[in-house]
Amino acid sequence: MEFVFFLIRRLAWSLVVLAGLSVLIFLIARVVPGDPARLAMGPRASDVQVAQLRAEMGLDRPLPEQYARYIGGLLHGDLGRSLLSRRSVNDDIRETFAATFELVLATITLAVLIGIPLGVAAATWKDATVDNAVRLVAILGAVTPSFFLALLLQILAGYELHMLPTTGRMAPSISFVPDITGLMTLDALLHLRFDVFADALRHLLLPSLALAAATTGQIARITRSSMIDVARQDFIDAARAFGIPARVRIWKYMLRPSFVPPLTILGLEFASLIGNAFVVELVFAWPGMASYGVRTILQKDLNAVMGVVMVSGVFFVLVNLAIDVLVGFVDPRIRITGAR
């Protein structure tokens, strides 16, 4: 019960943060110099046309009124219309979000599948060669800019070795519409199209590897130090004295209590993943929300920028809520006492 209250408190606090975020982004987008309507219409449009667009989008109203209107729409799930394409921002984001979501999900899967075993190995052979190698790799992963890694992977694995596709989410020869979740891989599986699934995975691999390096390094580092802490605990000695074999002590008795810090880090990494995703999306021509967001910022497409930021914010909040639930599942102390 305490845990439910804890989750509700976290959620309430997240809503406050989201509200603050909306005000902040709203103001920043409007304080930055440059007239969005003029930018949207291009230099050859007449002043009258620009004024007309401004009136149409409500940009001639006082700021509080603009904000109130925006929030009113937001509460009905309406993100407004794009200044540039005049399309509904909802539609733009719906199309691009799934691509970014799939990329980030694949990245996190890679980061966990690689980072956790690396951290465990480093902790198990602390101060030995394995540990030093893992620490070096973790630091390299953390300091290598993702655009550099993206280009490197694209050139090496794509152009030189011809092993993997280098652009897009799917081969042009395949016609498949991800019409269930929007995730190419998942929808392919749901439609039992294993050829599509394999192709989508191949397209995902390079971009998600490029994006995963930093997070993998983080996870490996945190897992390592967390495991080393736990390895010193009496209950690990006790497990040994009670005849629990080393394999089980490491992968079960030590790893599970060590799991909370890397999980928490994962929640925080989400924000920077979405941020970094745009470079990777640009390099691999990935039709995602991150690169869409950057395009709209450059063009001062007000509603689209707001939309991307708010959707990312909600996404971040939901992911962290899911992580809170997971943490409670992994560590009953948190679930029982509702404290963390």
Added chain:
Amino acid sequence: MNGAASGALLSVRDLAVTFDTYGRTAQVLDGVSLDVPARRHVALVGESGCGKSVTMRAIMGLLREPPARVTAGEIIFEGHDLLRLKPRARMGLCGTAMSMVFQDPMTSLNPVFTIGDQMRAILAHADRRLGRRRSRAERHARIIAVLGQVRMPDPERIARAWPIMLSGGMRQRVLIAMALLNEPRLLIADEPGTALDVTTQAQILRLLRELVQARGLALLMITHNLGVVREAADYVHVMYAGAVVEAAPAAALFAAPRHPYTRALLDCVPMLSGGGRFRGIDGAPPDYTSPPPGCRFAPRCAAAMPRCRTAPPAFPVGPDHRAACWLVEAA
């Protein structure tokens, strides 16, 4: 006379353990010898820091190497020299042939698994090693039975609980149950219950004694409580600064302690010595990185002679009353 010939279940001979820390080597155990006969209750006493826990950990194979290093000696258990056994074979004895009751119940249970999960794992891995076939239901029945034997109310509920839901006393009982789960022949207990309040501690000690007696287990118990030793132990080993300095049947030791350190230790407990006045032992234990060349107790010993400071007295082997002291040698 080696351990097997002496008829002891466990014999430790001249065990030496060093710790390498920050480039310095501490000779923490320097010639520990002790015997635990089958079905007997043996106590290990001594000031804190004298190496009792290190001795226990060496016997159970729990020392972390490095920084620890076993540099000499042998540990004979049921005829096997544990120090020369392959790691797998040695690990195979843990929990089944010998087991341990840990000192601090608050830190010795894994916080993220239920009591039942942890006990099931202990049973399952032992079953696999010993080639025992047992169904899930049989294992569960065994867990519930042993939880009942350590007087846990409502064992079914306890099995479903996480450690955080239990009091210290209950956790200590769970730890005892875990140690007994696979019917070991030797139980090692490192100051059980000292982390608990006095009443609970007394209950735990009584329970442990009853369980050990009922099953005919050998018990090697570290304790600070000389009252408990006098009441319950068959045999006592006194440790000082990394070595056993006196060993004797409990009654003989309390009646006529021979080593000056043992006398000083007994003097610290007024009820036992009858002196009525509490006093500590003057001075501090030696630094393990540069111990005195002779008897390690000599710098604090009122009866020290010149030879005590140059040559360490030998510790005779045998089942009777022995002490590592030149005074005793001379007598």
